Amino acid sequence: xxxxxxxxxxxxxxxxxxxxxxxxxxxxxxxxxxxxxxxxxxxxxxxxxxxxxxxxxxxxxxxxxxxxxxxxxxxxxxxxxxxxxxxxxxxxxxxxxxxxxxxxxxxxxxxxxxxxxxxxxxxxxxxxxxxxxxxxxxxxxxxxxxxxxxxxxxxxxxxxxxxxxxxxxxxxxxxxxxxxxxxxxxxxxxxxxxxxxxxxxxxxxxxxxxxxxxxxxxxxxxxxxxxxxxxxxxxxxxxxxxxxxxxxxxxxxxxxxxxxxxxxxxxxxxxxxxxxxxxxxxxxxxxxxxxxxxxxxxxxxxxxxxxxxxxxxxxxxxxxxxxxx
Numbered sequence: 001x002x003x004x005x006x007x008x009x010x011x012x013x014x015x016x017x018x019x020x021x022x023x024x025x026x027x028x029x030x031x032x033x034x035x036x037x038x039x040x041x042x043x044x045x046x047x048x049x050x051x052x053x054x055x056x057x058x059x060x061x062x063x064x065x066x067x068x069x070x071x072x073x074x075x076x077x078x079x080x081x082x083x084x085x086x087x088x089x090x091x092x093x094x095x096x097x098x099x100x101x102x103x104x105x106x107x108x109x110x111x112x113x114x115x116x117x118x119x120x121x122x123x124x125x126x127x128x129x130x131x132x133x134x135x136x137x138x139x140x141x142x143x144x145x146x147x148x149x150x151x152x153x154x155x156x157x158x159x160x161x162x163x164x165x166x167x168x169x170x171x172x173x174x175x176x177x178x179x180x181x182x183x184x185x186x187x188x189x190x191x192x193x194x195x196x197x198x199x200x201x202x203x204x205x206x207x208x209x210x211x212x213x214x215x216x217x218x219x220x221x222x223x224x225x226x227x228x229x230x231x232x233x234x235x236x237x238x239x240x241x242x243x244x245x246x247x248x249x250x251x252x253x254x255x256x257x258x259x260x261x262x263x264x265x266x267x268x269x270x271x272x273x274x275x276x277x278x279x280x281x282x283x284x285x286x287x288x289x290x291x292x293x294x295x296x297x298x299x300x301x302x303x304x305x306x307x308x309x310x311x312x313x314x315x316x317x318x319x320x321x322x323x324x325x
Contacts, residue, residue: 002043002221002223002224002227003043003044003045004043004044004045004064004065004218004224004227004228004231005045005047005062005063005064005065006044006045006046006047006063006064006065006066006231007046007047007048007049007053007054007057007058007063007065007066007067007068008021008037008046008047008048008049008066008067009048009049009050009051009054009067009068009069009210010035010048010049010050010051011050011051012051012089013051013067013068013069013088013089013210014048016088016089016210017067017210018030020086020088020235020238020239021037021039023238023241023242023311023312024234024235024237024238024312025039025040025041025234026040027039027040028040035047035048035049036048041230043227044227044231047063049066051067051068051069051072052068052072052075052076052125054066054067054068054072054213055068055072055073055075055076055078055080055213056076056078058078058080058213058214058215059076059078059079059080059215061215061217061218063215064214064215064218064224064228065212065213065214065215065218065228065231066080066212066213067086067210067211067212067213068210068211068213069089069091069208069209069210069211070082070085070208070209070210070211071091071093071126071129071187071206071208073211073213074128074129074206075126075127075128075129076128077128078213079216080213080214080215080216081213081214081215081216081219082211082212082213083211083212083213083214083228083232084211084212084232084235084236084239085209085210085211085239086209086210086211086212086235086239087209087210087239088209088210089208089209089210090189090207090208090209091187091188091189091207091208091209092187092188092189092204092206092207092208093126093129093185093186093187093204093205093206093207093208094185094186094187094188094191094194094201094202094203094204094205095122095133095183095184095185095201095202095203095204095205096174096183096184096186096188096194096199096200096201096202097109097177097178097182097183097184097199097200097202098177098178098198098199098200099198099199099200100198103202104202105202105203106133106134106137106183106202106203107137107138107139107140108139109182109183110134110137110139110140110143110164111139111142111143113163113164113182114139114142114143114144114163117163119162119163119164119165120163120164120165120182120183121165121167121180121181121182121183122134122164122165122166122167122181122182122183122184122185123166123167123168123169123173123176123177123180123181123183123184123185123186124166124167124168124169124173124184124185124186125168125169125170125173125186125187126185126205127151127153127166127168129185129205129206130149130166130185131148131149131151131159131166133185133203133205134149134164134166135148135149140164144161144163144164147159147160147161148160148161149161149164149165149166150162150164150165150166151165151166151168152165152166152167152168153167153168154168167180167181169184169186173186174186174193174194174197174199175197177199184199185205188201212231212232212235214228233314234312234314236314236315237312237313237314237315238311238312240312240313240315241309241310241311241312241313242309243287243288243289244266244285244286244287244288244309244310244313245285245286245287245288245291245307245308245309245310246283246284246285246307246308246309246310247282247283247284247285247286247305247306247307247308248281248282248283248304248305248306248308249281249282249298249302249303249304249305249306250274250279250280250281250282250302250303250304251279251280251282251301251302251303252278252279252301253278253279253280254278255301255302256271256280258301259282259298259301259302260282262294262297263282263284263286263294263298264284264286264287264290265284265285265286266284266285266286266313269282269283269284270282270283270284271283282302285310285313291307
């Protein structure tokens with residue numbers, strides 16, 4: 001069987017990624033001070049890389065699958081298949097500028113700077129995303145048409161519109177205004193750091209979570225496709241497992257019907273007769289969100305409740321359909 005090359009992120013997504021890997025595979029090893037990770041599957045070769053690099057490397061075929069933020073897939077214009085939302089690493093990419101400015105949003109700022117013939121400078125790690133966002137602004141279209149904003153980095157300059165500039169940030173973006181730039185486009189979770197630096201959020205550009213992405217050519221390769229869907233099955237099962245609880249309880253026969261009417265399940269509960277006549281054991285999967293609502297009902301009609309958090313819930317039928325499509 002062909003080996004699958006798997007790129008996982010180092011940095012802010014690293015800890016959550018390892019937790020997910022440990023729920024997905026039975027053995028996950030990483031040697032200190034190395035970028036190699038070993039799973040209990042010799043056909044999966046894992047390496048840690050920066051999340052910004054992973055979309056391009058997967059798109060180019062150097063890796064078959066990878067984990068990265070969907071924001072970086074868009075920023076790099078990578079031609080990959082985002083096959084699974086891993087539901088962690090949620091961030092917002094926002095536009096912010098000093099709270100003393102009177103503008104309601106970036107569109108107003110663009111218009112005012114254009115009328116006054118002032119150069120508008122924006123700092124961001126997301127150069128391509130910032131350029132696209134600016135060009136879809138009504139005021140930008142009105143004053144600058146379809147011209148590309150000038151992207152400024154230490155090693156190159158792209159774009160022709162010198163009146164609107166996007167400067168590459170290497171970090172601490174929130175510290176740049178107002179002396180170095182007029183506005184920023186930056187990632188935030190709560191907005192606290194921006195407020196502490198006297199900045200206000202005026203536009204939300206996008207939200208993003210970590211995704212499992214796949215090289216499209218690898219997905220068409222019959223041998224690699226099989227192993228890729230093994231990975232998808234295991235990781236999807238781990239993502240779903242965090243949302244559910246596996247519960248066991250005993251119920252007297254007279255309360256059985258009432259219990260079955262009230263208790264939710266993934267499909268249908270398993271019902272088994274106990275060694276004592278007139279009693280049954282119920283085994284089912286419920287959503288975590290429903291658990292607190294069930295407790296008052298179960299206290300009155302059931303006994304011996306045991307609760308487990310499943311490591312994975314593998315929806316094999318759904319994966320089989322995906323493979324066939």
